Amino acid sequence: MLSIDTIIGRPIYTQLYWQIRQKIMSGEWIVNAKLPSSRQLANDLQISRNTVEQAYQQLCAEGYLYSKSRQGYYVGKLEGPFINQNACNTSSTVNNNISCSNEKDQYRYDFRYGKLDYKYVPSKIWKKLMIQCFEEEVDKNVSYGEPQGEIGLREQIMKYVEEYRGVKCQPEQIVIGAGTLHCLGLLCNILRQFTSTVAFEDPGYGKTRAVLHNAGFQVCPISVESDGINVQELANSEALAVYVTPSHQFPTGAIMSISKRLQLLEWAVRKQAIIIEDDYSCHLRYNVRPIPALQGISPMANVVYFGNFSKPLLPSLRIAFMILPPSLLNVYKTLYRTYNTSVPYLYQRTLERFMEEGYWNRHLRRVLQVYKKKHECLMQSLKEQFCDLIAIHGNNAGLFITIKVNSHLFETDLIQRAAGYGVRVYPVSEHWQRIYKYDRKTVLLGYSSLDLEEIKQAVRLLRKAWFD
Amino acid sequence: MLSIDTIIGRPIYTQLYWQIRQKIMSGEWIVNAKLPSSRQLANDLQISRNTVEQAYQQLCAEGYLYSKSRQGYYVGKLEGPFINQNACNTSSTVNNNISCSNEKDQYRYDFRYGKLDYKYVPSKIWKKLMIQCFEEEVDKNVSYGEPQGEIGLREQIMKYVEEYRGVKCQPEQIVIGAGTLHCLGLLCNILRQFTSTVAFEDPGYGKTRAVLHNAGFQVCPISVESDGINVQELANSEALAVYVTPSHQFPTGAIMSISKRLQLLEWAVRKQAIIIEDDYSCHLRYNVRPIPALQGISPMANVVYFGNFSKPLLPSLRIAFMILPPSLLNVYKTLYRTYNTSVPYLYQRTLERFMEEGYWNRHLRRVLQVYKKKHECLMQSLKEQFCDLIAIHGNNAGLFITIKVNSHLFETDLIQRAAGYGVRVYPVSEHWQRIYKYDRKTVLLGYSSLDLEEIKQAVRLLRKAWFD
DNA sequence: GGGTATTTGTCCGTATGTATG
């Protein structure tokens, strides 16, 4: 930034001269870079154009600049070792690229969780709708929009969750935000009014636990059994709020049984506690019947329901929503009356039409088929290769499974050996709060971004890595 | 949501029959609504198609449904007063629409702050770039993206703030988020580690104060003078962090003098305190010289710099950024290592190219001209109509001014009388923390969304409203 | 605007358990 000082006595054009010269010598302005036009700069600094001209002329005369007639002034090429090329600007980019390409080179098969198969992103339809929506309403774009999210989208969401998950609500209860974690961030300030301790599944999704922890809450770990969280342990704790993933627990894959659901709801009603229900991958169920969401089972309990569009549609969209129980609505409104939404209007409107015109339902059915096939393929490959050398968990839903490997190898060994064969598998230790309860032999495999052949190949390599 | 229970003995098709019947009778499914196809429902519930068929057939036979061959099943029209039409689903929509249209009807001229003039939104270029970037996004199979924001955009921002505001930083220090308030929300968890009290301009931007308050901070009001915040008062307080708007204080419009800036920085260094500098409308300066941002003046002080693209470009974009001082970088990384970004990749990439290809600089110059004209027009109209009946504040920058009206009327009177003439002006009382210090005769006028003629007309009406 | 892939109601047959004679 160029600036001038009228208080000290030095002439303005010399101040300019020296500042520009310094920028060229230090390498901040590189050869052939275009300078601001004399008119522009004069206007920016609120000085006369001639003053700028004076400085530019002197720099030209000394070779720091050259001018193309009627085009502009440019930084000249200086001979000799004057220039202190500072390369730090580009270093970060370089580093980043290197680490990226390294990762890609190192792993031929990446069982990453949270990456989708881009072949099944409905990009053409999305693009078509997005362009149409872009033309549509200028007025909505120039203002900040509704804080909770556009009413039309919220109505679509209401219909969808009622039909699909049995969740009953009014649009007023829905809050749209840039991702589940962002919505949870908003909820934290509401929870703060009621409690300072939040119970959390252990093991549980590490990223979510981090949000609660960062917001200043005491996070109280509760064991997870094969049919969901241990309600007895929860009841014995001091927590007045709990985060659960009933439809597909992360990372154990447990589906909470209906009787557990009722127990949990009973606890919430009795203690006047808040249940945070993250239905993050309710769409992906394989060969099991749907169980209605907690929110729909008991209207009396304070359930905050979380859903998202990133997982099944496009992670880079950044759209999720939460549904607040009526009892928290007043607090929400008091706190967030003045907040702006965190999701661009265009995306909200596009998604609204995507849902309205039935593309959303169709898309869900389609990806269910796709991932079901991948899931089956993975399961069969694992059985063929490993027989009973491994135990598979969470094999009825979602985009990942965990496997416990019966051998002398521990988590880090398993990961490193797999990496040696070009296969990337992921640790579960980071999702444990009471790490001593972890068996140290379980790893996580997300299969969403690999195709069928890749899955088969990768499993063969895992067999070699771990048992040969 | 339809669901079945295999534990109780009742046949599946009768369970379905009764559930569907109930939904029709209650009015939840209205006449001619399409039911899910037999295949879909069968797949969802993990039962046979024919079982669904059986239920559908029976409902057809009894007139609850009718079928269009090879198209689908639809809810039939029932005679008589069976149906309990509950209209509550639509009530919210209706209410909302009514209040919206009311507002539009009631005000012919709206001095709303924070709404832009749609005529000067570079929508064609933005659309072109966005479509190009969309192809790219799909090709690259972008997942969640970089947590701090895409590196390319951060590099563009680095260049821009250096050139435009004298802010010096590395891309690692930049965090991109969905709006200033969202970025501030992230910063709150960092501040929490150091202090529980944050000093805040009084009067100051109410929305920002709310974020700090909601995050659990004690907000300590500090008076604002004609050249910015009262540093002495700040030094006497217990606060170890302060939020300021040096380039154009909201709502007084004060520009912080260079000597105040140095005092403030000196305080921060001495107390090891954190300055939050919101440079929210640095681009809009009329006839005054730019002063470098606090961040650029003293590299030793802990200044967190906030900038945004919503204000000058498009509010619905939801893109802002903050620049952390190196001293806070470690805390940031510890807390937010696992967070996802809150801004869609497409928007980040589009903005990056918008900046890279020079459209951003061109746009800034253009809107500066536009709003400068509006500003001059408003000032002249006010002088013509009111002469010295009013005092104007903050008339050198930004998209709003405040006026103090010398009469017996108070804030609410001024707003109501203006509304009576179809002109909407805004209160400043909500921006005061120590409300008793407010003179109760000042109102706020944002002129960005009105054109020159509308401004003149509106001011004439204000004169009538307040002095006739 | 016409060709293609997908969706959908419809009709077909089959398997199993239970009640009946």
Add this chain to the structure above:
DNA sequence: TCATACATACGGACAAATACC
């Protein structure tokens, strides 16, 4: 004990309607 009829649940084939390119 065996044959029969019935209720329930499941899966495949076909042609019309629809969506997509």
